[in-house]
Amino acid sequence: MKKNYYLFLTLLFLLLQAAPLLAQDAAVTVSGIVQTDAGEPLPGATVFVKGTFIGSSTDREGRFQLRADFSEPPVVLSVSFVGYETREVSLPQPDNAVQVTLKVNATLTSEVIASASRVQEGILQAPVTVEKLNTQQVERIPTADLQVGLNHYKGIDVNGSSLLMNSLSTRGFNSAKSERLIQLTDYFDTQSPSLNVNAGNLTGLSELDVESIEIIHGPASALYGANAFNGVLLLNSKDPFVTEGLSVRVRGGQRSFFDGQVRYAQKLGEKFAFKVVGSYLTADDWLASNYAATSTLVERRNNAEGSSLGYDAVNRYGDVPNTFTANQPLPGGVSPELVGKTVFMPGFTEQALIGDDDKARSLKVHPTLSYLLTSSIKMTAGFNYSRGTSTYQSSSRYRFKDFGTNQFHGEIKGARWFLRGQSVQDFGANSYDMNFLGSFLQTAPVADGSTVRNVDQYFGTYNGAYKQARSTGATPEQAQAVAQTQANATQLDPNGARFQELRSQIINDATPGRGARLNPSSLLNEGNAQYNLPLAEGTDLIVGAAYRKFRLGSNGNLYSDDDARIQNREMGGYAQLTQKLLDERLKLAVAGRVDAFKNFDAAFSPRASVVYSAGASKQHNFRASYGRAFRSPTQLDQYIRLDVGQVLLLGNVGNGFQGYTTGAATQATIVSAQANPAVLTPFEYSAAALKLERLSTYEAGYKGTLGEKLALDVNYYQSYYNDFIGAQRFVGNRDGSRPTPTQLLTALQTPQPFQGATSPTRILQAWTNASQEVRTRGAAVGASYSVAQPLTLTANYSLNVLDKSNLPDNFQSFFNTPKHKYNVGVNGLVNSRLSYAVNYRWAQGHLYELPFAVGELADYSSVDAYVGYAIPQFYTTLQAGGSNLLDATNTQVYGGPNIGRLVFVGLQVDIK
Structure with missing residues (x-):
């Protein structure tokens, strides 16, 4: 430490x-x-x-x-x-x-950005699609999590798996962990080193300290390196030299919502300045309650919803399956009619497992000290303390309790250069895996000291009741219903003392295969530098370099780090040359970056762009660009080792895997293979070690103003993904070798086929590169029309299309993106006191795929609104707002919760 x-x-x-x-x-x-x-x-x-x-x-x-x-x-x-x-x-x-x-500029076209080219430029002249939100727009966001409100803007998708765990994506391939878009605060990476999670704004800036937000759409690896694949989100904080004084904001509302924030900044003479920012938020968290049958892509043996054999439900945890075998040791022997059938225990709901731990919480404290070495050289050092509680979804549903990060960061910056460095350590604290919790409750002893487990009692009761019902003349279907009723009566009572005792014990146990506690603690150290060198009039060159090192730690309960931390590193260098011609109406730029990795070949990421500014005041700007980016597999993709019961998740940076497709895991096939191994040949499967995923994107767009009131931004893109990274399930050995027919038979005949902590042959899931090229295309248009200062009309539409013409059937792309999406809204400032914003958002339903759950989302929508009334003589603004005011369907992640209505009132005090 x-x-x-x-x-x-x-x-x-x-x-x-x-x-x-x-x-x-x-x-x-x-x-x-x-x-x-x-x-x-x-x-x-x-x-x-x-x-x-x-x-x-x-x-x-x-x-x-x-x-x-x-x-x-x-x-x-x-x-x-x-x-x-x-x-x-x-x-x-x-x-x-x-x-x-x-003079009023209602279209906001004089905004300056620095993210698109890593140097300051007007937003109209940016070479790629970029969005910027200013302080006033941030203040009017009515959602509990700042980043959720960004889905009001074109081309941006937000996926909410709980109140405070939200992820951003642009141009498709959404997920609950935002793995193809990097998130930066003052250009420092905010990801959790252990999980590579960008946890919404759980560890980001408090809204009172947000000066602006910039979002780049599309590939940005040429300037930002690995995983700036589909975009970059940059939060810029307020400078204590510029924005001094005390600001306090307090809000309260539905769902026991409370949000308190404070910011104090002060100059100490002409050289020193400091700020201290703190915030605390709490509310009743959104809980998931989808009890449809889990897809057979996730649980291959699943039964239909409502089956009297039971079934695995999406948001039940501990739906333990048992495929009856003739030699299974049960009292009186197994009924021959049940042999080969899979029966599921009914698991526990999310509410039952979480119990009174149903609050979402966020605590952040960010002190910063700045010093002017000269008028044009500034030094800044800061510390970010962040802790939060909410629910995250990926391979499972995880309850992040007191999860957080400690971040130390520093910067020395001149007019044309900077040096930055940071060290981040994350803490799982009291976090736990709900799938593990539910499963280990079921496999625990029925009482202390007993050798009979809950799971044994359940299936023994089911088998005995079934045989008894059949002996009295019941049909097989009637007997199954009777057996299910009697077996369900043996299930642990979530309100009972035994359940609570086991729950506490399992949550606090981090032992692999026995406890549900998820307590990784990893570190990320990184540094980067850049210099801007003007070569001639209208010609600029920037050069930069970056280095980062991960030190992963989980004590073996998430990674394969049994003996010591896993160390991983990457480094890169980049350059960009810009030339302005034709009285600065034509801007040409080329950029390139080379990155090297511990586990992968070096990668080169180029970008070329052209912007032409037409009109008397250069108000019409046409742009075109080509960019190539790459995605480094996450640390989890590379090093995970996590047994979730029905499947063992393994990282893939060794020698790859040999095995069989899951279609081979049937009794008929495996029994036949004992006499004729050639039966398995059609099912053979091979997966090479992971490579970088690569993306090439062509983009064209227009951004400008038509008159003084209408602003328009239009873009179209085509993207081509190669070596696409996705998860693949197959039958294999833990060591990567292909199982023999004997090993397959042994695994099939275990009480839980292809499961078991010590079984060498399992259903495995590893991350691999697809051989198919994955193609996408899309467009977005955004417009704002300022009728007058009190009234601005806004609208935007986004199109994202996955081209399936060259993809095989059942190919899992994890595209997870609505084809059509739009926003319409109004906002304004009345009499310099009353400000407001109203937005309606609609997204088309679509297929959503995660390792945890796969299914179709329905269309979803939300009406969000904010109103503020300033009382200058008291330095106070009264505020009210709400998200999803109509309480419409708003499920953005399959297997996640419906994000319902949340209304608040509050006030903000600003004293300079």
């Missing part, structure tokens, strides 16, 4: 030691007022000395004050405010009566 502090302490030491070495700036005070063209003050406008980090923001009366160096005049002030055009004011000498008037 001490190693986690090295980066933080080193940066802090350098920061303090640098102070006496600095030359004194020849700075004097500049002050003034920023107002609208109607003469109204603009509180919260930012004022920067261009080319430096010297800045401030205006107070309630629109006034500002800062210090500037006039040794080489003129000094240029850059003044900006959300919804207004940015202005630059040139001062030949000090001035304490500066007056700046900003």
